[in-house]
Amino acid sequence: MTDTLPPRTADLPAQWNPGEVEAGLYERWGEAGYFTADPSSDKPPFCIVIPPPNVTSSLHIGHAFEHTLIDVLVRRRRMQGYETLWLPGMDHASIAVHALVERALAAEGTDRRALGREAFVERTWEWKAEYGGKILEQMRRFGDSVDWSRERFTMDERSNRAVLAMFKRLYDDGLIYRAERMVNWSPELRSVLSDIEVEHREVEGELVSLLYGNGDESVIVATTRVETMLGDTAVAVHPDDERYTHLVGREIALPLVGRMIKVVADEHVDPSFGTGAVKVTPAHDPNDFEIGRRHDLPMPSIMDETGKITGTGTEFDGMDRFEARVKVREALAAQGRIVAEKRPYVHSVGHSSRGKQEPIEPRLSLQWFVDVGPLAKAAGDAVRSGQVAVHPKELEPRWFGWVDNMHDWCISRQLWWGHRIPVWYGPNGEVVCVGPDEEPPSGEGWHQDEDVLDTWFSSGLWPFSTLGWPDKTPDLDRFYPTSVLVTGYDILFFWVARMMMFGLYAMDGVQPFDTIALHGMVRDQSGKKMSKSAGNTVDPVQWMDAYGTDALRFALARVANPGTDAPIGEDNVQSARNFGNKLWNATRFALSKGASPALPLPAEPTDADTWVLGRLREVREQVDALLEDFQYAKTAEVLYHFTWDELCDWYVELAKVQLNDEATADGTRAVLGHVLDALLRLLHPVMPFLTESLWKALTGGESVVIAPWPTEVGAPTMTAAATRVEDLQKLITEVRRFRTEQxxxxxxxxxxxxxxxxxxxxxxxxxxxxxxxxxxxxxxxxxxxxxxxxxxxxxxxxxxxxxxxxxxxxxxxxxxxxxxxxxxxxxxxxxxxxxxxxxxxxxxxxxxxxxxxxxxxxxxxxxxxxxxxxxxxxx
Missing domain, CATH: 1.10.287.380 (Valyl-tRNA synthetase, C-terminal domain)
Incomplete structure (x- = not known):
């Protein structure tokens, strides 16, 4: 027997104190350049671009969840010998940040119009600097192994160049056009809203039945928005509805306004609902707009951008839409035109998710659109052909449901923060679209479009704009297409579909990512959606302060099943902290007994040695298979139970006996060192800080970040030895149980x-x-x-x-x-x-x-x- 090796626990305190070491470890990793990608490397590439968080405030638990999942993949691939690039960045979040800055200005007693466009944009850049800095610091706290040398922002110079190039190409190919269409309008922001910024809620309103016309030439219609009757241009009935056959093609008087409107026959009308007749306001209702187009109806707008009635020639002009709703109903009642009122009447109303969360106003407006037809078809075909994989596969139907039924995309916003539309208008009606290397027209009468682009336009370019497109760059050549996109199923349509459409279009049919790995939403421990109003939101920083980053990451990974929501509570993080402490104590014990992976494994291992080495190999194989399938929760469970239930509760206890026997002591030290070395490397992607501290103390190596991923570890499972150890465990367990009972x-x-x-x-x-x-x-x-x-x-x-x-x-x-x-x-x-x-x-x-x-x-x-x-x- 060799002399007992001296204890090597001096570098490890008695307890794991994450707050004292995490920041220093992360800084050291960055200084060492472990996260910096080399496009000239001959290693196989692995690239993930971060779903860019909005520069609105700080990161929430959902960001911590997603960043953990991405970092697990990146750290593992780095250890496997890939040239990894996790590219960080943030989104300018046009409408969200715009609303927040507007709110801050209102608190100061001013607004953007008082400041002017230039001063407002400057103020918004100041906001970005403040809150963007907070976000970047949080990403460091999470342990994100991102390449900070390549940090991007959706309004930096490179992104702006890509936006101009994409807009110009789409415009020249006839895939961008300007037209009057029905949009979601926010009177508060005076801008179009995207569908993702509209939340539909059930509200109590009133369904008012109105009498149009007189005598035999009269009809009853119903509405929840009485004020819109000022913009009616028709009444529609079903072609087969015999009750109204005599009215079709004729005109009836529109109350209050005094003009005549048509009665039209349209199959959109449900003759069994209500009276079977509907009022048609083409400029203020999506369905009415389509009826108006089919019947070539006038489409007068009766509200301005602030939601006030205008252009009707009535006493209601100048009233806010909600005030007008009351006044119009009163005026109709005075004329005996209200047949019935149903109160309360519960119906779904779209509300803005920004600002004061007001009801949105459907409004006919002149806007810029992308013709998504050919782009969406390509996005659907890429998944159908297997060019891009959706994981889990069960979510593919949701993908096809969206891309196969996509409407043209309104990309213009009436805001000042964002990419300004690169179109100039001349004094004689000229329209010129300007690309990134072109000079805009100048001279008297020329002016640029006032609108900015929807945020999703620039973020749709993210996988390739961040790598240098439209220019040919080493990064673009090396790391596109990116390897995998990790994101929530909730933005599969809004963001993922746009990246797919733009990537296939701009990169000549090459997909922006090979795999779309979808995760669910983080929910509270009861499975309820987190919200400020419910009081169940979680600040991840508080949990990191209390339990350490690794505990948060392990707890999040342990509830991450592909495509399903992830309930989590503080108990989960406490359990993960206890798990880390268990591993810490086991490693300290092993070090105190001279365990080391540098020692040769025993030529004649004991049953316990053979069993734990066999289990280690099985666990390594399970972890590899599970992570390739994005099964984070199952991976965490496998590692948890092997570490706690098998290594700590059994092998370490059996090792204490073997270490007292001269014949088995050296072999036990070697097995302990070998198993802990491999286990710390397997756990590193999930728990980077803890494993770094323990692995360096155990091995004396430079860093587990760049240590090779375990492959040929452990030993083949020996059934006979494993059976004897299982018998031993059962015997000990039964005797312990008997002692407890007695x-x-x-x-x-x-x-x-x-x-x-x-x-x-x-x-x-x-x-x-x-x-x-x-x-x-x-x-x-x-x-x-x-x-x-x-x-x-x-x-x-x-x-x-x-x-x-x-x-x-x-x-x-x-x-x-x-x-x-x-x-x-x-x-x-x-x-x-x-x-x-x-x-x-x-x-x-x-x-x-x-x-x-x-x-x-x-x-x-x-x-x-x-x-x-x-x-x-x-x-």
Whole structure:
């Protein structure tokens, strides 16, 4: 035996204190350049671009969740020898940031129009600097192994160049056009809103039935927005509705306004709903707009950009839309035009998710659009052909449901923060689109379009604009297409579809990513959606401050199943913290005993050595298979239970016995070192800080960040050794359970005789059994007071114990009574089957023999248990 190696725990404090080391470790990684990608490397590339967080405030628990999942993939690939690029950045979030800055200005008693466009944009850049800095710091706290040298922003110079190039190309190809269409309008922001910025809520309103026309030329219509009747240009009925056949093609008087409107026949109308007649306001309702187009109806707008009535020539001009709703209803009532009112009437109303969350106003407006037809088809075909994989596959129908039914995309916003539309208008009606390398027209009468582009336009270019497109760059050549996109299923349409459309279009059919790995939404521990109003939101920084970043990351990974929502509570993070402490203590113990992966594995390993090395190999294979399938939760579970239940609870305890034996001590040190080295590397992608501290102390290596991913670790599973260890575990567990039932204190050693241990194949583990359940060898004249039989794969072991003064006779009698009842039940079932001649004749011989064996075992058990009961003292 070699001399015992000196303890090597000096570099590790007694407890893991993440707050004291995380920042320093992260800074060291950055200074060492571990996260910086080299496009000239000959390693296989692996690239992920971050779903850019909005520069609105700070990152929330959903960001922590997503960043953890991405970092797990990136760190593993880096260890596997890939040239990894995780490209960081932020989104300018045009309408969201615009609303927040407007709110800040309002608190100061001013607004953007008072400041002017230039000053407002300057103020917004100041906002970005403040909150963008907070976001970047949080990403460091999360442990994101991003390449900070390549940080991007959707309004930086490179992104702006890409936006201009894409707009110009689409425009020249006829895929961008300007037209009057129905849009979601925010009177507060005075801008179009995208669908993602509209939340539909059930609200209580009133359904008012109105009488149009007079006598035989009258019709009743119903509406929840009475004020819009000022813009009606028709009443529509179904072509087959005989009640209105005489009115179709004729005109009736529109109350209050005094003009005549048509009655048209349109199949959109449901004749069974209400009166079967609907008012048509083409400029203020999407369905009415389509009816108006089909029948070539006038489309007068009766509201301005602030939501005030205008252009009707009535007393209601100048009123806010909600005030007008009341006043118009009162005026109609005064004329006897209100037939009925239904209050309350619950219906779905779209609300802005920005600003004051007002009801949005459907409005006909002149806007810029992308013709998505050919782009969306390409995006659908890319998934259908297998060019791009959606994971989990069960979400593919959702993808096709969106891209196969996509409407043209309104890309203009009436804001000042964002990419300004690169179109100039001349004094004689000229329209010029300007690309990135072109000079805009100048001279008197020329002016640029006032609108900016929808945020999703620039973020749709993210996978290739960040790599240098439209220019040819080493990064674009090396890292496009990116390897995988990790994002939530909730933005599959709004962001992912746009990236797919633009990537395939701009990169000549090459997809922006090979795989779309979708995750769910983080929810509270009860499964409820997190929201400020519900009071169940979580600040990830608070959990990191309390438990450490690794605990947060492990807890998040442990609830991350592909495509499904992830409920989490503080208990999850506490459990993860405890797990980290368990690993910390186990590694400190191993170091104190001289464990090292540099030692050669034993030529003649013990059963415990063979078992744990076999389990290590199985765990490594499971982890690889699971991570390739984005099964984060199952990966975390495998690592958790191997670490806690097998390594710490069993092998470390058995190692304490082996370390006291000169014949097995060196081999045990080697196995402990080997297993911990591999385990720390397997855990590193999820728990980077803890594993870095432990791995460096264990191995003396530079950093686990750049350590090779475990491949040929452990050893093939040896069934015989594994079975003996499983028998050993069962024996120890049963004796421990018996001691607990008998209320024998854990600290008390008990004299015992183990009968059948050698025959069961566990003779070599006698010392381990004695040590782990605190048994002493029996003295001369030993008289057992309690007996326990444990049936094992290798045979039964009788444990005879002298628990004088400790045994709970009543508890032992009850336990044996339960065992006797079970044996009698088993005997009864066997007797019944063997007493049935038909069964004995027809059943296979091996089945009958098996039942006879069970019958004999049950008889023996009954005899043994009965004798034991008789031997118990009376009290």
């Amino acid at each position: 209320r024998v204190p854990d600290s008390r050693r008990v004299a015992a005789r183990l009968v059948g241990l050698d025959e069961a194949g566990l003779g070599g583990h006698r010392a381990a059994v004695a040590a782990l359940v605190r048994l002493d060898a029996p003295a001369e004249g030993f008289t057992p007071t309690a007996t326990l039989e444990v049936a094992l794969a290798g045979g039964s072991v009788h444990v005879e114990l002298d628990t004088s003064g400790a045994i709970d006779v009543a508890a032992e009698r009850a336990r044996l009574g339960r065992d006797l009842a079970a044996a009698e039940k088993e005997l009864g079932q066997a007797d019944k089957k063997l007493g049935n001649p038909k069964f004995v004749e027809k059943a296979p011989a091996e089945v009958v023999d098996g039942i006879r064996a069970r019958q004999e075992t049950a008889l023996a058990d009954i005899e043994r248990i009965t004798a034991r009961l008789a031997a118990l003292p009376s009290s």
